[in-house]
Amino acid sequence: MHALSADSRPSPPRSALPPGAPEIGVLLREWRAARRWSQLDLALDAGVSARHLSCVETGKAQPSRELVIKLADALELPLRERNALLVAAGFAPKYPESTLATPELAQIRRAIEFILAQQEPYPAFVLNRHWDVLMANAAAARVNGFVLGGRPMKHANMIRQFFDPQDLRPAVANWDEVAGTLIRHLHNAVAAAPGDAAARALLAEALAYPDVPAHWRxxxxDAAPSPLLTTILHRDGHELRFFSTITTFGTPRDVTLDELHVECCFPVDEATAALCRRLAAEAIG
Structure with a gap:
């Protein structure tokens, strides 16, 4: 069956678009540009005719809900962006967005708390897609308190912590390396999600901090982020060297879970491990 006739089947009634919501054609073009795909590339991957896809992008044809889902699958969109694509086409979002405090995610929260506890005496953090620190274990607080001389963190966002001279930045011995990697991740996040205004604003804010190299803009x-980055924290002749691993949730069905990741820090050397153990013992008293 020709794809054009298949997509002309009756579909559920569409709701009115929210005020200011982008049309689906605009979003599709932005995502194709982010993926560096032509209309033909996307049409072949989604199993639709290039002619019909062109009509959808120009507003001459309205896609069915099934076609929107196929296009989102082909573009490998995050769940939030899949919802946005459905809403732009006039359909209800498919994926819920819950907070970790809701009963629906109680088991997930317990699993996260277990991961954080198991990481002791080394730091671990739970971050969302904009690097906001949602949860952290006691080791994270101890290490941050040590390198900051007991001063509390100024920000609850990891990008701001590393870029603000009034926060963690002075305690990072290899700041250029760590911050440069974070900037590359931010650039990639903005390019991969063209509609994410918050990510663009965070990138602009990071670049506006003092002494940020101009070429980072x-x-x-040609410079992929290093697969293994060592973060070196220092204070009064002491150094703590950590590398990190990232844990994400497979096949999430909730927007919140899709955007969460758990970052666990591991000591690079025995001196770091010993200092972390000492801080834990001192906290117990």
Whole structure:
């Protein structure tokens, strides 16, 4: 069956678009540009005719809900962006967005708390897609308190912590390396989600902090982030060296879970491990 006739089947009634919501054609073009795909590339991947896709992008044809889902699958969109694509086409969002405090995610929260506890005496954090620190274990507080001399963190966002000279930044011995990697991740996040205004604003804010190299304003296509980054924290002749692993949730069915990741820090050397153990013992008293 020709894809054009298949997509002309009756579909559920569409709701009115929210005020200011982008049309689906605009979103599709933005996502194709982010993926560097042509209309033909997307049409072949989604199993639709290039002619019909062109009509959808120009507003000459309205896609069915099934086609929107196929296009989102082909573009490998995050769940939030899949919802946005459905809403732009006039359909209700498919995926719920819950907070970790809701009963529906109680088991997930317990699993996260278990991961954080198991990481002791080394730091671990739970972050969302904009690097906001949602949860952390006691080791994270101890290590941050040590390198900051007991001063509390100024920000609850990891990007701001590393870029603000009034926060963690002075305690990072290899700041250029760590911050440069974070900037590359931010550039990639903005490019991968063209509709994410918060990510663009966070990138602009990070670049506006003092002494940020001017060339960081340009996305570096030939400089992939290092697969293993060591963060070196120092204070009064002491150094703590950590590398991190990232845990995400497979096949999430909730927007919140899709955007969460758990970052666990591990000591690079025995001196770091010993200092972390000492801080834990001192906290117990």
């Amino acid at each position: 340009r996305r570096q296509f």
